[in-house]
Amino acid sequence: MINIRKAEAKDVPAMMALVNELALYEKAPEEVTNTEERMLEEGFGPKKAFECVLVELDGEIVGMSLYYYRYSTWKGRRLYLEDLIVTESQRGSGLGKVLFDKTVEIAKEENCSGMMWQVLDWNTPAINFYDKYNTRYDEGWLNCHLDF
Numbered sequence: 001m002i003n004i005r006k007a008e009a010k011d012v013p014a015m016m017a018l019v020n021e022l023a024l025y026e027k028a029p030e031e032v033t034n035t036e037e038r039m040l041e042e043g044f045g046p047k048k049a050f051e052c053v054l055v056e057l058d059g060e061i062v063g064m065s066l067y068y069y070r071y072s073t074w075k076g077r078r079l080y081l082e083d084l085i086v087t088e089s090q091r092g093s094g095l096g097k098v099l100f101d102k103t104v105e106i107a108k109e110e111n112c113s114g115m116m117w118q119v120l121d122w123n124t125p126a127i128n129f130y131d132k133y134n135t136r137y138d139e140g141w142l143n144c145h146l147d148f
Contacts (some may be wrong), residue, residue: 002095004102007052007064009044012036014061015052018085025088026120050082053102055095062090065099069110079107081117096129118143 007015016036023029042049055063063086070080081103086096107115119126 001058002098003056003059004098005054005056007043007054009040011052011054011061012040012043015039015054015064015066018061018064018087019083021087022083022085026123051106053099053106055086055099057090057095062087063095063099065103067103067106069112070116072113075113077110077112079103079110079112079115081115084117091125100129100133 013036016034016039019034020029020032023032043052050066050068052064052066054061063084065084066082067079068082070078072078084096084099084103086093086099104115119130121127
């Protein structure tokens, strides 16, 4: 049985487990400096920084779509998909599509002008997945970061 629902504070340990699994897949586990405490505060405290939709299979959390809203002076309100994660044992099962479609639905319900996200250039399975949605890939833009 598949269930899609909004994340709750009690889900943070499972969400962090998915984040850490993704970091291993992306060969960068040492890059995860977030904590359950911080995710709890920033996702479910008074100053919410993100929203999250979960997919459960037989009562077990097996995937998530974590997103937030950004504002473009050129395009208006946009949904930024930070991470779409399905646990390794369930990849290819269609659950990623279910999560992605739900995220698109939320963006439309929230009157966003579109969605944005990033994908690693070597992640062929993810690129092939996004290609099915007629995704447009930006050229000429560099990702910039300041770490504090």
